[in-house]
Every structure is written in structure tokens, then in C-alpha cells.
Amino acid sequence: MTMTPAISKTLAIAPLLALLGLSACVSVPPEAHAPVRLAVPASRVPADLAASASAAWPAQPWWQHWGDAQLDxxxxxxxxxxxSLQAAAARIQAAQAELTQRRAATQAGAALEAGANRQRYSANGLFPPPIGGETYNDFSVQLQGRLPLDLWGRQRAQVAAAVGEEAARRAEYAQARQLLAAAVVQTYWTLQTDWALQAQVAEQAGLQQELL
Structure with missing residues (x-):
């Protein structure tokens, strides 16, 4: 059964659209155009894109060295x-907040509070003159200090654990970016290679028809 070029092209691009749909949960608008068919020589297609991504980690963005605006x-x-990347970024923010809180608990601090109160006593009230019928101002100043004593190193251990958690979340985010980018690039170049092979097969078939 011979497939028309339009149907073949649609089936070929399906893996790339499915990958973008799974990674982004977005729909492709009707006016979206398929990637342009390129005559890609075999030397341009890396043998192992995952290894290429790992070798460049965490350099960003490694996929731009191909100079393909459509791929970018x-x-x-x-x-x-x-x-998934948005969730990973949220976990980084949570780890940063925890680290800030743990560090604040180990630092000395001071707080100064001041207040003023103005009160008038009734001349017919509980207090007779000279208090009754007069207005008095009351001022107060309060200084509070805090000096944490981490005798057993518990707070230092908590800070170290929070630092490690933040670093782990950042590494998790970077790895997720690399894996997703590698999957898109792998699918893209596989698609371009398939189209180039299809063009070669069609050209060979045309030459054979001319020879008959």
C-alpha cells in the first residue's frame, strides 16, 4: 500500500508532537506548521544524543550548537x-525557604520595641485631683535579644541538611531539563533523518522508473 506524501509526513511528525504534548500538556493549533524537511547528512546526526547531553552537563543550552532555529x-x-519542570522549580523554592529558616535560627538577633500612650483621667472618676481631670503621657521602650546556643550541633546539622536538600533539588531540576531537551532533540533529528531517507528512496524509485 502506497502512502501519500501528506499522510506519510503527518505520521512521521506524530512522535515529536506527542513528546511536546506530554512534556507541556499543550495543544497544537490547527495553523501550526510541520518542521521543514531538511536533507540532513548522516554526519549531522549524533550517534548518542544522551551521551552528548551528559558530556555538556550542566552547560546551557547545549542544543544550540547545531544552529537550527526550529530545533531551538x-x-x-x-x-x-x-x-514536571515547573514542579521541580517549586521544590527548589521550598528548599530555599527551609534553608533560610534554618540559618535564621542559628543567628543572634535583637529587637527594639517602643510605645506611647496618652490617657486623660476623668475628674469625676475613681482618682481624685490632682490625678483626676488631668492628661498623662506614658512612654515605654523594650529591647529584646536572642543568642542561640548550639551546644550539641543540632542546628548546624539542620542547616547542613537544608543546604544538601537545596543542592539536590537544583541537581534534580538540571537533570530533568537535560533529559527533556535530549528527548526532543533525539526525536527531531530522527524525524529529519527519516525524511531524508524517504526523499532518497523516492529519488531512486523515480530513476528506476525512467530506466524501464
């Missing part, structure tokens, strides 16, 4: 709209 846009869209 697809990767950026996936990274921007990925729910």
Missing part, C-alpha cells in the same frame, strides 16, 4: 511548558 524553538517550548 521546539526545545524552548518543551522546557517552558513542562509541568
Amino acid at each position: 524553538g521546539l526545545v524552548e517550548q518543551a522546557l517552558r511548558d513542562s509541568p
